[in-house]
Amino acid sequence: MKTMTCHQLGGPCDLEHHGENADDVIAAQDRHLKDAVKAGDTTHQQAREEMKGRWRHPKQSLGWYRDMKQTFADLPET
Template identity: 80%
Template structure:
């Protein structure tokens, strides 16, 4: 199990996301951003918009995805 924060994934806060894979933490970040914006947290809006853009254009966002998978792989097990 590894941990990455919202900030490490491009967001504005230090909420920790834990997962067995990079996809686990990326999906947790997506849920977190959606919930934060829905609750009225404007600080997360920019990151939410960027995440939504990545889901809509996965080929264009492959670089970000690869970077996050590499960062996840480089983190120690927690």
């Protein structure tokens, strides 16, 4: 299990996401951004829009995805 924060994934806060792989923490970040914006947290709006764009255009977002996978791989186990 490894941990990445909202900030490490492009968001504005330090909420920790835990997962067995990068896809787990990316999915957790997506849920976190959706929930934060739905609750009226405007500080997460830009990151939410960027995440939505990545889901809509995955080929264009491969660089970000590869970077997140590498960052996750470089993290120590928690």
